[in-house]
Amino acid sequence: MTLASRLLLVTSVFLGVLIASSTPPGPASWVYLSAIAFVELGVIKVLNKPGNILRALVFICFFVFLSLSMRLIGIFLFNNPLNPATTVYATLLLVEAFLGITMLLQLVSPSELVWLAGKVGFREAGKVLALVLTHLSSILLAYSEVYVVVKLKKTRSILALKPLLVYTIEYGGQINEAIHLYGLPDPVLGKTKPGGRDLLVTSMSLALILTGILLLSR
Amino acid sequence: MEKVLIVKDLRVRYAGGGWVLKGLDFELGKGEVVLIVGESGSGKTTFVRAITGLAGRVYNAVVEGYIEISGKPLADWSWEEVRDKMGVVLQNPRATMVYPIVYDDLISHAYSIYGSASTAERALSNITKLLRISHLLNKHVDQLSGGELRRASIAKALLSNPEIIILDEPLMWLDDKGMEEVRRAIEILKLHEVSVVVLEHRYKSLVEVADRVLRLEGGVLTPVETPLEAGRVSTTLKQASTTQEGGDPVLEVRNVEVRAGELVLKDISLRVGRGEKVVIYGGNGSGKTTLLRVIAGVIKPARGVVKRRGSTLYVPQIPYLYFTETSLGDELKLAGLPDVGKNLAEKTRFDLDRSPFTLSWGEALEFIVEMALESKSELVLMDEPFSGISYTSRKTIGERLLASPKAVVVTASSRENLEFLTGFKLLELKEGRLFEKGLLGGLR
Numbered sequence: 001m002t003l004a005s006r007l008l009l010v011t012s013v014f015l016g017v018l019i020a021s022s023t024p025p026g027p028a029s030w031v032y033l034s035a036i037a038f039v040e041l042g043v044i045k046v047l048n049k050p051g052n053i054l055r056a057l058v059f060i061c062f063f064v065f066l067s068l069s070m071r072l073i074g075i076f077l078f079n080n081p082l083n084p085a086t087t088v089y090a091t092l093l094l095v096e097a098f099l100g101i102t103m104l105l106q107l108v109s110p111s112e113l114v115w116l117a118g119k120v121g122f123r124e125a126g127k128v129l130a131l132v133l134t135h136l137s138s139i140l141l142a143y144s145e146v147y148v149v150v151k152l153k154k155t156r157s158i159l160a161l162k163p164l165l166v167y168t169i170e171y172g173g174q175i176n177e178a179i180h181l182y183g184l185p186d187p188v189l190g191k192t193k194p195g196g197r198d199l200l201v202t203s204m205s206l207a208l209i210l211t212g213i214l215l216l217s218r
Numbered sequence: 219m220e221k222v223l224i225v226k227d228l229r230v231r232y233a234g235g236g237w238v239l240k241g242l243d244f245e246l247g248k249g250e251v252v253l254i255v256g257e258s259g260s261g262k263t264t265f266v267r268a269i270t271g272l273a274g275r276v277y278n279a280v281v282e283g284y285i286e287i288s289g290k291p292l293a294d295w296s297w298e299e300v301r302d303k304m305g306v307v308l309q310n311p312r313a314t315m316v317y318p319i320v321y322d323d324l325i326s327h328a329y330s331i332y333g334s335a336s337t338a339e340r341a342l343s344n345i346t347k348l349l350r351i352s353h354l355l356n357k358h359v360d361q362l363s364g365g366e367l368r369r370a371s372i373a374k375a376l377l378s379n380p381e382i383i384i385l386d387e388p389l390m391w392l393d394d395k396g397m398e399e400v401r402r403a404i405e406i407l408k409l410h411e412v413s414v415v416v417l418e419h420r421y422k423s424l425v426e427v428a429d430r431v432l433r434l435e436g437g438v439l440t441p442v443e444t445p446l447e448a449g450r451v452s453t454t455l456k457q458a459s460t461t462q463e464g465g466d467p468v469l470e471v472r473n474v475e476v477r478a479g480e481l482v483l484k485d486i487s488l489r490v491g492r493g494e495k496v497v498i499y500g501g502n503g504s505g506k507t508t509l510l511r512v513i514a515g516v517i518k519p520a521r522g523v524v525k526r527r528g529s530t531l532y533v534p535q536i537p538y539l540y541f542t543e544t545s546l547g548d549e550l551k552l553a554g555l556p557d558v559g560k561n562l563a564e565k566t567r568f569d570l571d572r573s574p575f576t577l578s579w580g581e582a583l584e585f586i587v588e589m590a591l592e593s594k595s596e597l598v599l600m601d602e603p604f605s606g607i608s609y610t611s612r613k614t615i616g617e618r619l620l621a622s623p624k625a626v627v628v629t630a631s632s633r634e635n636l637e638f639l640t641g642f643k644l645l646e647l648k649e650g651r652l653f654e655k656g657l658l659g660g661l662r
Binding site for chain 2: 127142183184
């Protein structure tokens with residue numbers, strides 16, 4: 001699939017969320033919300049195994065649950081009037097926005113993100129982002145090792161900041177050395193010819209945007 | 219033989235430290251493969267940094283002496299020219315990756331060298347065919363095994379068509395398969411007359427490939443006169459004549475099943491008695507670390523039971539990740555050993571006021587092993603304790619573990635390391651299952 005089709009798909013989802021957020025909950029907006037979710041989950045399902053989708057949803061729902069709890073506490077403490085329909089609607093919108101970010105990161109590769117960042121004048125920041133995305137899992141793995149150690153040691157330094165800090169600095173030093181040796185090159189994007197999938201994705205994206213505009217104009 | 223690298227009277231010291239290299243001489247001929255062996259902390263990486271110019275540029279080190287690359291002094295080459303003449307594969311090859319997809323990373327580097335998409339594509343195609351890594355191009359860096367990552371890194375170093383390739387500890391953390399892949403890659407380089415310098419303390423599988431072997435010791439290089447023990451790792455295990463008597467169980471794992479992403483461990487059962495020594499052997503990605511975490515109680519199994527009696531101590535693959543305190547003395551206190559400190563300081567050579575983060579890799583591991591064996595923990599879990607240390611240190615640590623009254627469970631990804639665990643009960647982790655293989659009596 002071409003980068004343009006993938007970007008159009010992601011843009012249509014974010015535009016959809018934006019349109020839905022400016023519309024009060026009603027039968028049409030609930031249907032539109034479902035349409036966005038259908039597109040998002042459909043795309044993520046094509047790219048992943050069902051287990052991964054479930055895990056992603058659980059992760060997102062955890063944060064949504066936290067924010068909901070805080071809101072409920074706020075209502076309890078400050079006697080804030082709460083409309084249940086609006087709260088659920090806003091919560092679902094939040095979940096869909098997160099799913100949109102997940103889609104973006106899965107559909108657009110880090111080198112494409114750097115290329116895009118370069119187009120809007122943030123090339124160097126984009127490269128740093130690519131570096132972070134490349135090395136994050138390695139650092140997280142080391143952090144999980146420290147977690148095992150700390151749990152068994154029953155140390156007072158619960159966060160075990162020292163080994164994490166030392167490791168991160170050491171790892172950063174290695175990357176610095178590598179950048180001196182190999183530089184921080186610009187991404188090179190391969191050329192992809194548009195195919196049947198592009199037609200399908202473009203139609204779907206345009207349909208989503210048009211439905212949203214029609215909904216908003218009511 | 220035409221010389222591509224000449225080093226004379228090289229002396230290097232870092233700010234505030236003593237001389238690490240003390241008048242080192244070295245010559246590398248065209249197409250020659252030189253293996254440099256040396257203990258951990260002997261200055262192998264400093265040597266790499268010095269001849270590539272990194273020591274001064276990145277580490278602000280004082281570098282004295284004469285370095286000549288392809289007939290011209292190092293100072294007469296521009297930094298970009300040095301980078302093109304000399305390809306370096308770092309100890310941690312992952313650090314060289316800017317983009318997470320192998321193809322994206324290699325093609326962007328090739329383009330930065332050649333400035334033309336078609337030439338970059340051609341250069342990449344040639345290199346990937348040469349190293350037989352075309353099947354890795356569309357993979358994410360997290361999907362690569364240690365050996366594959368190392369080969370991708372060698373490909374990156376080769377893209378500028380350098381005269382010299384330097385491999386800094388290329389076998390670190392590799393399992394038997396990975397070691398074989400790297401050895402084969404060096405053979406291919408040799409066949410194409412690329413000059414290669416390999417710095418490695420895990421040298422056994424590389425001795426046959428090397429034209430010369432040098433030892434880095436006391437800051438200088440000396441030729442190795444007596445032939446080093448060479449040979450590929452054996453696949454047959456010799457049974458020990460003695461049997462290991464396990465006392466009351468300190469660990470019982472019954473019918474455990476674990477699912478962690480793609481990894482599935484099935485029907486794992488294991489009993490470790492007081493004082494018993496066990497080694498879990500398996501390739502990279504076989505699930506050894508996950509199993510240790512299940513034993514440690516950090517990962518809850520989907521099915522089955524894990525029972526530990528008494529406290530447990532876990533030593534990660536990277537020993538520095540063990541330390542949480544500001545001094546070695548505080549580490550001992552935390553382990554419940556305030557009184558042992560003096561004995562340990564006398565027995566080893568550790569100043570207890572010293573920060574653990576200033577220890578070398580070998581020293582850190584030695585300290586942790588000594589502390590673990592003195593601690594009140596009944597069970598000691600060690601994840602790949604032999605990575606990053608010399609054969610001599612492996613032997614010492616293996617003997618110390620065997621002689622200890624503690625129950626010890628270690629993991630190993632290379633059969634080469636089993637040689638140092640004579641007397642341990644061997645379990646092989648393969649395709650998610652654990653197979654008992656008897657007591658280790660060394661390899662034949």
